[in-house]
Amino acid sequence: MESIKKILFKPNFYDQWENVKIAGWVASNRGNKKIRFIELNDGSTVANLQLVFKGEFDFELLDSLKPGSALKVQGTLKATPNSPQPIEMNVVEILEAKKVDEDYPIQNQEIKLETLRELPHLRHRTNLFRAIMLVRSTLAQEVHKYFAFRDFFYMNSPIITSNDGEGAGETFAVSDGNIEVPFFGKGNKATLGVTGQLHGESYAIGMNKIYTFGPTFRAERSNTKRHLAEFWMIEPEIAFYNLHDVINLADDMLKVVIANTLAKNKVEIEYLDSQNPGLIAKLTHFIETPLKIIDYKEAIEELAKVKTIFENQDIKFGLDLASEHEKYLTEKIYNGPVAVINFPKDFKAFYMHQNEDGKTVAAFDLLVPGVGELIGGSQRESDYNKLLNRVNELGIDAEDLQWYLDLRRFGHMLSSGFGIGFERLVMYVTGMENIRDAIPYPRTTGNIRM
Amino acid sequence: MESIKKILFKPNFYDQWENVKIAGWVASNRGNKKIRFIELNDGSTVANLQLVFKGEFDFELLDSLKPGSALKVQGTLKATPNSPQPIEMNVVEILEAKKVDEDYPIQNQEIKLETLRELPHLRHRTNLFRAIMLVRSTLAQEVHKYFAFRDFFYMNSPIITSNDGEGAGETFAVSDGNIEVPFFGKGNKATLGVTGQLHGESYAIGMNKIYTFGPTFRAERSNTKRHLAEFWMIEPEIAFYNLHDVINLADDMLKVVIANTLAKNKVEIEYLDSQNPGLIAKLTHFIETPLKIIDYKEAIEELAKVKTIFENQDIKFGLDLASEHEKYLTEKIYNGPVAVINFPKDFKAFYMHQNEDGKTVAAFDLLVPGVGELIGGSQRESDYNKLLNRVNELGIDAEDLQWYLDLRRFGHMLSSGFGIGFERLVMYVTGMENIRDAIPYPRTTGNIRM
Numbered sequence: 001m002e003s004i005k006k007i008l009f010k011p012n013f014y015d016q017w018e019n020v021k022i023a024g025w026v027a028s029n030r031g032n033k034k035i036r037f038i039e040l041n042d043g044s045t046v047a048n049l050q051l052v053f054k055g056e057f058d059f060e061l062l063d064s065l066k067p068g069s070a071l072k073v074q075g076t077l078k079a080t081p082n083s084p085q086p087i088e089m090n091v092v093e094i095l096e097a098k099k100v101d102e103d104y105p106i107q108n109q110e111i112k113l114e115t116l117r118e119l120p121h122l123r124h125r126t127n128l129f130r131a132i133m134l135v136r137s138t139l140a141q142e143v144h145k146y147f148a149f150r151d152f153f154y155m156n157s158p159i160i161t162s163n164d165g166e167g168a169g170e171t172f173a174v175s176d177g178n179i180e181v182p183f184f185g186k187g188n189k190a191t192l193g194v195t196g197q198l199h200g201e202s203y204a205i206g207m208n209k210i211y212t213f214g215p216t217f218r219a220e221r222s223n224t225k226r227h228l229a230e231f232w233m234i235e236p237e238i239a240f241y242n243l244h245d246v247i248n249l250a251d252d253m254l255k256v257v258i259a260n261t262l263a264k265n266k267v268e269i270e271y272l273d274s275q276n277p278g279l280i281a282k283l284t285h286f287i288e289t290p291l292k293i294i295d296y297k298e299a300i301e302e303l304a305k306v307k308t309i310f311e312n313q314d315i316k317f318g319l320d321l322a323s324e325h326e327k328y329l330t331e332k333i334y335n336g337p338v339a340v341i342n343f344p345k346d347f348k349a350f351y352m353h354q355n356e357d358g359k360t361v362a363a364f365d366l367l368v369p370g371v372g373e374l375i376g377g378s379q380r381e382s383d384y385n386k387l388l389n390r391v392n393e394l395g396i397d398a399e400d401l402q403w404y405l406d407l408r409r410f411g412h413m414l415s416s417g418f419g420i421g422f423e424r425l426v427m428y429v430t431g432m433e434n435i436r437d438a439i440p441y442p443r444t445t446g447n448i449r450m
Numbered sequence: 451m452e453s454i455k456k457i458l459f460k461p462n463f464y465d466q467w468e469n470v471k472i473a474g475w476v477a478s479n480r481g482n483k484k485i486r487f488i489e490l491n492d493g494s495t496v497a498n499l500q501l502v503f504k505g506e507f508d509f510e511l512l513d514s515l516k517p518g519s520a521l522k523v524q525g526t527l528k529a530t531p532n533s534p535q536p537i538e539m540n541v542v543e544i545l546e547a548k549k550v551d552e553d554y555p556i557q558n559q560e561i562k563l564e565t566l567r568e569l570p571h572l573r574h575r576t577n578l579f580r581a582i583m584l585v586r587s588t589l590a591q592e593v594h595k596y597f598a599f600r601d602f603f604y605m606n607s608p609i610i611t612s613n614d615g616e617g618a619g620e621t622f623a624v625s626d627g628n629i630e631v632p633f634f635g636k637g638n639k640a641t642l643g644v645t646g647q648l649h650g651e652s653y654a655i656g657m658n659k660i661y662t663f664g665p666t667f668r669a670e671r672s673n674t675k676r677h678l679a680e681f682w683m684i685e686p687e688i689a690f691y692n693l694h695d696v697i698n699l700a701d702d703m704l705k706v707v708i709a710n711t712l713a714k715n716k717v718e719i720e721y722l723d724s725q726n727p728g729l730i731a732k733l734t735h736f737i738e739t740p741l742k743i744i745d746y747k748e749a750i751e752e753l754a755k756v757k758t759i760f761e762n763q764d765i766k767f768g769l770d771l772a773s774e775h776e777k778y779l780t781e782k783i784y785n786g787p788v789a790v791i792n793f794p795k796d797f798k799a800f801y802m803h804q805n806e807d808g809k810t811v812a813a814f815d816l817l818v819p820g821v822g823e824l825i826g827g828s829q830r831e832s833d834y835n836k837l838l839n840r841v842n843e844l845g846i847d848a849e850d851l852q853w854y855l856d857l858r859r860f861g862h863m864l865s866s867g868f869g870i871g872f873e874r875l876v877m878y879v880t881g882m883e884n885i886r887d888a889i890p891y892p893r894t895t896g897n898i899r900m
Contacts, residue, residue: 001690003601003658005601006601023689023690023863024658025655025656025861042658043603043656043657043658043659043689044601044658068860068861069861070655070689070690070861070862070863070864072690072863096863096864097863098832098861098862098863100859100860100861101859101860103859104859104860104861120652121649121652121853121854121856121857122652122656122860124653124656124657125655125656125861130656130657133603133653133657134603134657137603137604137605140604140606141594141597141598141604144591144594144595144598145594145595145598147591148591148594148595151453151455151456151494153493153583153584153587154587154590154591155587155890156590156665156682156889156890157890157891158680158890158891158893158900159609159665159667159680160622160667160679160680160893160898161891161898161900162898162899162900163900170626171626172610172624172625172626172633173624173625173626173627174622174623174624174642175622175623175625176620176621176622176623176669176671177623183622183669183671183679183895183896184679184893184895184896184897184898185895185896185897185898188898189898190898192624199571199890199891199900202570202571202572202900203574203583203890205475205520205575206475206493206572206574206575206580207493207574207580207583207584208453208473208474208492208493208494209493214664214665215606215609215664215665217609217610219626219633221626221633229610229633229634230608230609230610232606239473239493239520240451240473240520240522382548403571403900404571404900406571407571409550409551409553409554410518410550410551410554410572411475411518411519411520411548411550411554411575412520412548413473413520413522413546413547413548414520414546439606440605440606440607440608440649440653441607441608441611441649443608443610443634445633445634446633446634446635447634447635448610448611448612448634448635448638448639448640449612450608450611450612450613450649450652450853450854
């Protein structure tokens with residue numbers, strides 16, 4: 001069986017034009033009792049293949065194949081250089097057909113996003129979600145390819161953990177229902193991980209270059225367009241890398257992965273651009289614009305110059321940049337991707353490398369036009385005593401983290417890493433504004449459909 | 451910075467022999483106050499690079515670098531065709547060093563597996579676990595590569611779900627601690643998924659060829675060598691594929707992925723073979739031997755002929771093959787990989803395609819020498835009424851599964867898939883016998899270290 005993507009867009013690789021078998025789902029069906037045109041989609045691309053039925057066919061059956069019906073045919077391909085699609089198929093034989101029931105909910109392309117969110121098991125059968133999800137899949141595969149090609153170790157940090165990462169996030173507890181004798185042992189916490197970073201660091205020390213790519217969880221009871229209870233994170237961690245090394249890696253990874261996705265899903269991105277004009281221009285600009293690196297202090301100075309335009313105008317050293325500030329920096333001042341570095345330690349995590357000024361840490365936020373913060377990362381504190389002091393200062397339970405602290409006594413010379421929320425990346429590349437539309441089955445408070 | 455893997459095993463790609471920088475961890479350290487030999491490992495391979503220090507060096511510092519210390523140096527590479535490693539480095543300058551504390555637990559290679567399981571944050575710094583984990587990472591990356599190359603959609607099935615798959619497994623419940631107002635809404639179950647298959651099927655109908663690769667969970671309170679509470683599963687699902695199509699896919703995927711891993715991790719597999727003689731022969735035999743497909747009835751007949759050798763001798767139609775039977779089939783009777791098909795429906799899952807005999811389902815188990823069952827899969831039942839009847843017969847709550855049943859009314863002409871426990875695959879390829887040694891941070895009942 002051939003894929004429609006290959007037939008339509010790789011005709012050079014496609015040398016058999018007769019007796020071609022194809023199977024998929026009916027997108028549209030028009031014509032009469034003598035000739036019928038069925039647009040077929042097989043999920044390989046957002047584009048459809050036009051099937052032409054002319055001659056001896058069961059036109060009553062063909063008439064009954066509403067959108068969503070499954071259909072398998074055999075036929076001859078025909079070049080149609082003057083049509084929207086370069087190739088169509090003259091069907092010779094209907095091999096198999098299965099009708100849809102009349103209450104099939106995806107009857108047209110005009111369904112609201114809110115309605116489609118109630119149908120996560122079906123919404124990928126609209127053009128929009130087919131395009132989004134194809135892009136999502138390619139992005140994920142390109143991330144693995146990027147790291148595999150560079151000999152990174154793919155690390156599976158544990159999902160169920162007794163460590164809650166930054167100690168700040170709300171966590172989900174895991175239990176098999178037996179409270180008397182907990183599954184993982186008396187006195188042991190068992191929660192869903194909010195980050196794979198700490199375990200990732202343990203593997204970077206010894207494996208050198210690692211990345212995680214797995215699900216992480218936050219039990220935050222807020223309903224925003226940018227938060228999920230369950231989301232996928234990519235977290236590289238590299239021994240012997242300092243802050244600038246890891247910023248360059250983040251920038252390069254983003255650009256390579258996005259550029260390859262644009263190439264592989266050209267038709268899907270064009271479709272998304274038609275829904276959200278300017279998308280391709282935005283992504284191309286991002287890929288082509290060198291990253292700027294600026295100090296947090298410099299960012300504050302720039303923002304202070306125009307402070308009156310912001311809601312939060314208390315712009316001075318110590319301000320945790322809000323979304324409005326981040327967007328202004330990347331969109332107005334620098335007009336391109338920008339990494340802000342060396343933040344005040346007060347609003348950053350305990351494990352970040354403490355700079356010599358005693359006030360800031362070697363952290364970075366990578367900001368991009370249209371989204372704001374896409375990536376956060378840092379050089380890690382390698383000094384056991386400095387790290388322990390910070391843990392105590394913040395009132396974090398050092399006992400639970402002893403294994404992590406010990407890495408500093410056992411060969412942790414230098415290490416840096418970053419985290420990127422995968423659904424945020426999907427939103428950025430597809431232009432979707434609600435994170436619920438960037439993952440097949442979104443989980444948020446009050447919502448666990450299917 | 452260069453990797454030791456590249457220096458040692460890809461010298462053709464490596465053209466700079468002077469001013470080479472390398473960083474890693476000390477594996478061994480011998481010599482005297484005039485000349486010193488340090489074996490360095492950087493995690494890129496199980497092999498070490500020998501560093502030679504001769505001349506003006508801080509030999510007291512060098513003396514203090516016990517195994518596990520981090521070291522970064524610059525030097526000149528030198529071909530050593532008569533040594534165990536083809537290349538060594540004459541160090542010109544020590545760039546940075548960080549000693550380990552004396553209680554570093556990985557002092558030698560003779561530590562028991564049981565002891566190392568207490569140290570999941572450090573055990574990858576032994577040769578054995580470095581080799582195992584490098585193979586694990588390559589296997590995972592090759593799985594993604596295999597499917598990406600064939601235009602499969604990478605599906606992220608939800609982890610937290612209100613569906614418990616086969617309805618049989620013990621599940622973990624997820625909660626943020628608020629029992630009055632549950633996080634995911636009143637009356638909604640929220641458990642960790644035991645399979646991604648049902649959600650995967652929903653995407654196969656529309657996307658055609660999909661695969662999942664993510665964590666799955668079982669709250670079984672048994673301590674065996676083959677079970678984890680948290681493990682990774684690969685679950686492809688392909689629309690328009692029948693049982694034989696999907697068996698061929700499973701066979702091809704396994705052979706390609708294993709062959710590529712043997713090539714990429716030659717040194718690691720050789721190391722594992724030295725620990726477990728016969729490993730390479732076993733894997734090579736598997737790759738080179740065509741898959742046999744036999745009917746369950748035929749398997750029963752063959753086993754009945756030699757029934758006296760088994761513990762369970764009640765060998766007749768209806769027997770759920772035990773491990774001893776599976777191993778005998780693949781190791782003694784067929785001496786190679788074998789897919790047993792068409793099992794009695796009574797011990798198989800509700801969603802499997804019901805054969806016309808009314809007794810069996812279109813399922814397969816793929817058995818391999820040395821392990822037994824590695825993969826299980828089936829053609830799915832596409833007929834709404836047949837599926838609903840089976841659900842009712844088994845007393846499964848149809849209401850929770852309505853969305854899944856509905857797929858059969860909405861274009862589910864034909865679909866097949868299989869599942870492979872990724873850690874089982876890692877065990878098979880590394881020769882390890884305890885599944886706790888096939889994943890970085892194993893989770894079992896009573897154990898949630900770090």
